[in-house]
Amino acid sequence: MPRFAANLSLLFNELPYLDRFQAAAQAGFSAVEVLFPYDIAAKETHRALLANGLELALINAPPPNYTGGEPGYAAVPDCTARFQSDIRRVMRYAEVLRPGLIHVMAGYAEGSEALDCFVRNLQWAADFAPHQRFTIEPLNPVSQPGYFLNDYGLAAEVLVQVNRPNLGLQYDSFHAQMIHGDALSIWCRYRDRIVHAQIGAAPDRSEPGRGDINFPALFDAMDHSGYAGWVSAEYTPSTSRTEASLHWMRQ
Ligand SMILES: O=C(O)[C@@H](O)C(=O)CO
Numbered sequence: 001m002p003r004f005a006a007n008l009s010l011l012f013n014e015l016p017y018l019d020r021f022q023a024a025a026q027a028g029f030s031a032v033e034v035l036f037p038y039d040i041a042a043k044e045t046h047r048a049l050l051a052n053g054l055e056l057a058l059i060n061a062p063p064p065n066y067t068g069g070e071p072g073y074a075a076v077p078d079c080t081a082r083f084q085s086d087i088r089r090v091m092r093y094a095e096v097l098r099p100g101l102i103h104v105m106a107g108y109a110e111g112s113e114a115l116d117c118f119v120r121n122l123q124w125a126a127d128f129a130p131h132q133r134f135t136i137e138p139l140n141p142v143s144q145p146g147y148f149l150n151d152y153g154l155a156a157e158v159l160v161q162v163n164r165p166n167l168g169l170q171y172d173s174f175h176a177q178m179i180h181g182d183a184l185s186i187w188c189r190y191r192d193r194i195v196h197a198q199i200g201a202a203p204d205r206s207e208p209g210r211g212d213i214n215f216p217a218l219f220d221a222m223d224h225s226g227y228a229g230w231v232s233a234e235y236t237p238s239t240s241r242t243e244a245s246l247h248w249m250r251q
């Protein structure tokens with residue numbers, strides 16, 4: 001069975017932010033991820049992790065698009081100064097929080113100029129923090145219209161061009177299913193590049209067990225491929241309390 005983590009930006013959302021850590025630990029998770037931990041001082045999140053014996057699997061680099069900002073600037077030409085200041089900021093948080101991975105978001109852009117910009121910026125980030133591991137994640141165009149990184153083939157091409165050992169692919173079953181229509185085959189096809197996984201049903205992004213994805217087959221494929229990274233539950237529970245949506249983890 002894969003090692004499951006809880007995404008505290010979507011799970012346990014019925015609780016105040018700092019209370020979600022204890023709820024995740026009590027539900028049996030030993031790792032969590034937080035997309036945008038920038039609303040409070042890093043030491044407060046750190047304290048909540050320590051108090052509950054939780055590992056921090058991943059954070060996103062700012063800015064906080066869940067509160068209405070842009071979803072990153074890495075592929076946006078002419079925004080390199082902003083991109084670099086965001087990476088410096090996330091590294092200040094990372095010094096305290098020690099996340100296993102940092103997800104760098106591409107932003108709204110298109111075309112070859114954006115691709116060149118994305119590659120250059122990712123190389124800069126990977127070289128700026130060579131001991132930190134980074135990821136990129138394709139997001140589907142229904143949820144994120146205009147987002148540059150909207151295809152797994154494109155992500156694989158970017159990774160080849162960036163060519164840095166501390167940059168890998170973040171797989172998300174929800175986005176993979178929405179983009180390519182078959183989350184399982186995308187896992188198998190891009191497995192060698194995947195360093196982090198997230199799971200959610202499609203098309204409604206609720207818990208595994210609903211919708212079009214065969215999760216038992218996906219978990220088997222993860223196990224058989226020797227994947228040892230975290231598989232983070234990143235979905236909007238269909239139940240009012242997150243705990244009631246966790247049956248997929250216990251089966
Ligand atoms: O899938 C998602 O939406 C997230 O993993 C993310 O990082 C976008 O903010």
Ligand SMILES: [Mg+2]
Binds near residue numbers: 137172198
């Ligand atoms: Mg995701």
